[in-house]
Amino acid sequence: MLYHELGSTGEKVSILGFGCMRLPTRGHHDKIDEVKSSQLLDHALENGVNYLDTAYPYHGISNSEGGNSEVFIGEYLHQRDMHSQIHLATKLPTWLLQEPVDMDRFLNQQLKRLKTDQIDFYLLHSLKEKNWFRLEDLGILDFLDSAVADGRIKYTGFSSHDGTAFFKEVVDSYQWDMCQLQYNYLDEQIQVGKEGLEYAAEKGIGTVIMEPLKGGALANYVPPEVKKLWEGFNRTPAEWAFRYLWNIPQIHVVLSGMNTMEQLMENLKIAEEGHPDSLSPQENEVMQQVKQAYKDKIAVECSACGYCMPCPSGINIPQCLSYLNQAAMLNDISNIKSQYYFMLKDTEHASKCLECGLCEEMCSQKLPIREKLKEVKETLGD
Ligand SMILES: NC(=O)c1ccc[n+]([C@@H]2O[C@H](COP(=O)([O-])OP(=O)(O)OC[C@H]3O[C@@H](n4cnc5c(N)ncnc54)[C@H](OP(=O)(O)O)[C@@H]3O)[C@@H](O)[C@H]2O)c1
Incomplete structure (x- = not known):
């Protein structure tokens, strides 16, 4: 040792x-x-x-x-x-x-x-x-x-x-x-x-x-x-x-x-x-190539800058998108799902989205956040 x-x-x-x-x-x-x-x-x-x-x-x-x-x-x-x-x-x-x-x-x-x-x-x-x-x-x-x-x-x-x-x-x-x-x-x-x-x-x-x-x-x-x-x-x-x-x-x-x-x-x-x-x-x-291979599989290019926050509905947008990426990269959906429910409060989940679009106005990457939150809900559940 x-x-x-x-x-x-x-x-x-x-x-x-x-x-x-x-x-x-x-x-x-x-x-x-x-x-x-x-x-x-x-x-x-x-x-x-x-x-x-x-x-x-x-x-x-x-x-x-x-x-x-x-x-x-x-x-x-x-x-x-x-x-x-x-x-x-x-x-x-x-x-x-x-x-x-x-x-x-x-x-x-x-x-x-x-x-x-x-x-x-x-x-x-x-x-x-x-x-x-x-x-x-x-x-x-x-x-x-x-x-x-x-x-x-x-x-x-x-x-x-x-x-x-x-x-x-x-x-x-x-x-x-x-x-x-x-x-x-x-x-x-x-x-x-x-x-x-x-x-x-x-x-x-x-x-x-x-x-x-x-x-x-x-x-x-x-x-x-x-x-x-x-x-x-x-x-x-x-x-x-x-x-x-x-x-x-x-x-x-x-x-x-x-x-x-x-x-x-x-x-x-x-x-x-x-x-x-x-x-x-x-x-x-x-290992650099391995990291890139995982990155190539990601679902959304969110840099977690947090400009989209706070969400008026209370959703933790960067975390929701991070779990979406993890689900896309790893063949381990049940573990990612349990973390999504364990680490975030109910009120922070993507299913609370009212599609007001304020987050998209603020997003530094101009991401279609509302669409992506729907994907989170479809992938990780409601
Ligand atoms: N402070 C905190 O908030 C916090 C949060 C998380 C963890 N922790 C601490 O950090 C520790 C380490 O985190 P972790 O348990 O998540 O560590 P980890 O090493 O990322 O995951 C452990 C799991 O990896 C698998 N594993 C371990 N060695 C392996 C091997 N040689 N080959 C294949 N699979 C292997 C096993 O999964 P399978 O059982 O599926 O085979 C094992 O249950 C925890 O035990 C805990 O003490 C602290």
């Missing part, structure tokens, strides 16, 4: 982290298969993985209740007396905070669930532009200061799926130790993106990558045009995706939600070669 220093924390973290959002289950999402999950973790830890990522709602029945991932991980580490050897990250469910006392309440509950008196990396989960000011008003940054001071948290961080500008604003608002962002070779220009990653790394903030395989799509739903470009290289799609990320010096940890021993063993093997700047010029060139 290779290790990186996580930003200015100086902590030596394995370049492959174990994402505990997709542990093997027994039928239902909230029923973790403890035997299989323990076997996976045993093997990962024996082979040098020292970073585990969980969160309050993982493996729960809804986002508003504590799931079983934290409980399972707490028990797993406690039984093996391994808390001190592992960098454990979990997250405060920011969307459930109503009043200042909630922050202490969640943290104390999470410490109990994780069977520890200190959480190594405590992240504000899924920060969004629309709730950030409310969280600041609740005193969330003072809360982090006090939890570090009294030792309940060792390092602070946040995760976000919002855009680059908001991400940079959050980066600048506090002395963060680390952050977590979605990044893979298709997502360099959406969400936080390359610009955000480089900004955080420049400031000495540790960078942890989520969804490196786009939730599995980049390994399991590769279109034939892309497979053709990889002919003759003897690398799997997962290997291309991980090597692409570890090639980037600003990336410290790549999390993967592995749920079979085969996936884990493959990812451990790929990690052995995951040195920064290690792809050959020819491999870099192929």
Whole structure:
């Protein structure tokens, strides 16, 4: 296993982290298969993985209740007396905070669930532009200061799926130790993106990558045009995706939600070669062609500049168009559909369009947005 220093924390973290959002289950999402999950973790830890990522709602029945991932991980580490050897990250469910006392309440509950008196990396989960000011008003940054001071948290961080500008604003608002962002070779220009990653790394903030395989799509739903470009290289799609990320010096940890021993063993093997700047010029060139092949399949040339917003009906137009593009690029419609419903509120969906056309007047690319929103509705449902 290779290790990186996580930003200015100086902590030596394995370049492959174990994402505990997709542990093997027994039928239902909230029923973790403890035997299989323990076997996976045993093997990962024996082979040098020292970073585990969980969160309050993982493996729960809804986002508003504590799931079983934290409980399972707490028990797993406690039984093996391994808390001190592992960098454990979990997250405060920011969307459930109503009043200042909630922050202490969640943290104390999470410490109990994780069977520890200190959480190594405590992240504000899924920060969004629309709730950030409310969280600041609740005193969330003072809360982090006090939890570090009294030792309940060792390092602070946040995760976000919002855009680059908001991400940079959050980066600048506090002395963060680390952050977590979605990044893979298709997502360099959406969400936080390359610009955000480089900004955080420049400031000495540790960078942890989520969804490196786009939730599995980049390994399991590769279109034939892309497979053709990889002919003759003897690398799997997962290997291309991980090597692409570890090639980037600003990336410290790549999390993967592995749920079979085969996936884990493959990812451990790929990690052995995951040195920064290690792809050959020819491999870099192929990856540029791969990105282009995906781009050629996109449905709408939206640059997510946001000029079309706000929509009077409340639709999140750039996000709707982004999901339309993902549906066109990847042969993975059911996963894209579930993300479309999970990540956007009902009021933000394309089906709310009243065809007023204000967005088209503002669009910097002069896109036929009303037509495209109809396509979103046809493709992803009403
Ligand atoms: N902070 C946040 O808001 C947030 C959001 C998302 C994720 N996360 C964290 O980030 C972690 C990583 O994200 P992710 O789970 O989405 O990672 P990912 O690696 O993009 O997707 C995981 C899926 O990829 C597939 N996979 C993994 N290795 C493979 C291999 N070698 N070959 C083929 N398929 C492979 C599996 O899919 P199949 O099961 O379909 O085979 C697995 O479930 C999560 O587990 C979670 O801890 C945080």
